[in-house]
């Protein structure tokens with residue numbers, strides 16, 4: 001963003017925690033604009049943003065480890081409030097003259113998961129929220145601990161495993177929490193972060209999705225200039241919101257491209273086309289690329305290989321379409337933060353790859369087009385809110401997510417047209433029953449999976465030997481964690497009966513009872 005338009009902000013310094021984006025999210029929820037900078041770029045970001053406060057994130061690294069990350073010294077001399085979370089607390093203590101010792105040296109195990117702390121002294125961070133003597137649930141995830149705090153600090157809360165559960169230097173307005181206030185398992189965490197950004201840093205809390213929209217429109221204009229943009233449109237929430245936002249920014253410079261890769265759900269292509277054309281006057285190209293995708297997938301069984309092939313082939317299609325519109329230099333996608341964090345580490349640091357989302361980790365190394373991804377730091381429910389802000393009809397905003405690689409990652413083993421057709425039928429029945437039961441909106445995502453396993457059955461006194469269909473339904477807010485949807489047994493038996501009766505090729509149906517973690521939502 002250019003300097004002239006910078007709102008009051010918080011700078012979040014990322015040391016590589018898996019949950020750094022949740023800090024940004026809590027700050028947004030408190031109505032304050034923030035930006036995340038990897039610790040290596042924090043100094044530059046500080047000069048550019050001129051933030052009113054700083055939050056230091058957690059990290060998989062340990063402060064006592066050689067070469068572990070440090071915060072730029074000037075942050076501590078800027079005269080603005082700082083909140084250090086976990087590693088952030090430890091690194092701040094270390095850099096300001098305290099001491100941090102690794103778990104193996106203190107001989108005490110760390111604290112992982114739920115913990116309780118006791119407030120021992122009032123401080124501005126707790127104002128209006130926590131009082132002296134109270135016990136509160138928090139969520140911890142640390143092995144190391146601060147064993148001596150830096151001059152100027154005092155202890156304001158303790159827990160069994162961390163005598164320095166919260167430390168404060170009220171004069172400098174520096175605070176450190178050993179626990180993670182950004183995760184939902186710290187029930188008052190959001191309020192604590194809101195207290196920090198509003199009460200301690202003095203920010204008004206008037207940053208809204210409307211402001212986000214304005215900022216992004218401006219950024220898109222700056223990035224694209226008078227260039228042309230191709231937007232990969234799937235009909236899903238993310239790409240629809242991205243397309244409308246980009247259209248607002250650059251109007252006719254935008255062309256949307258919907259790729260039919262043969263891995264779509266029953267009648268999806270027609271539905272998306274009608275839905276989009278009925279509501280929007282944005283040029284839409286529908287590409288029939290079924291042969292290209294199906295041929296390329298033939299013989300491939302490894303989930304990552306499927307994802308990489310699909311990611312690359314999407315780009316081939318987009319590049320070909322870019323030429324047809326007279327050369328587009330930009331490719332827009334509805335990439336969200338969970339796509340990013342699961343595929344790669346935000347800082348390029350040590351967090352691990354879970355799966356390569358086709359639009360991030362599945363992208364080919366060399367691309368001719370520059371990416372425009374205005375939703376890259378948002379979570380799904382925030383995108384929905386932005387969609388409402390942009391006036392998107394409910395039928396777009398409320399749609400269950402559907403992954404770009406489509407049915408390919410719901411057919412473990414080799415993907416063939418025949419198996420896609422079988423799965424399409426089963427999936428349609430399942431969703432039909434869910435809609436009829438009035439459960440669609442209560443479920444975050446529901447779908448069928450076709451397993452590469454054949455079992456024996458008996459139908460009409462005949463022996464059958466056919467595939468197993470798995471059903472999945474989850475509740476979630478952001479796709480990062482998910483719970484199993486607890487259907488009534490009678491609902492599931494009804495769906496199973498219909499699938500086995502109506503879909504040739506399936507003779508057994510099972511329900512997936514795995515939450516995320518330890519499972520992921522998709523099977524591949």
Ligand SMILES: Nc1ncnc2c1ncn2[C@@H]1O[C@H](COP(=O)(O)OP(=O)(O)OP(=O)(O)O)[C@@H](O)[C@H]1O
Pocket residue numbers: 231232233234235236237238239240257258259260261332333334335336339359399400401402403404405
């Ligand atoms: N069939 C498709 N044709 C064109 N682009 C696609 C297609 N499928 C996915 N994409 C691109 O990949 C991006 C990521 O897909 P993803 O499924 O995460 O988002 P979405 O489809 O827009 O929304 P949702 O998560 O609700 O399904 C999309 O935003 C879109 O840009």
Ligand SMILES: O=c1[nH]c(=O)c2[nH+]cn([C@@H]3O[C@H](COP(=O)(O)O)[C@@H](O)[C@H]3O)c2[nH]1
Pocket residue numbers: 307338339342355356357358359401402403404405445479516519520521522523524
């Ligand atoms: O566009 C996408 N491209 C992908 O490659 C991809 N993989 C998973 N998903 C969707 O992301 C959410 C989380 O899924 P997982 O728990 O399986 O990682 C769920 O909503 C998944 O459907 C994808 N979306």
Ligand SMILES: NC(=O)CC[C@H](N)C(=O)O
Pocket residue numbers: 017057058059060061062063085086087088110141142143144145
């Ligand atoms: N979550 C964290 O920031 C952990 C910090 C450090 N790795 C520890 O174990 O204490």
Ligand SMILES: [Mg+2]
Pocket residue numbers: 234236401402403404
């Ligand atoms: Mg999708």
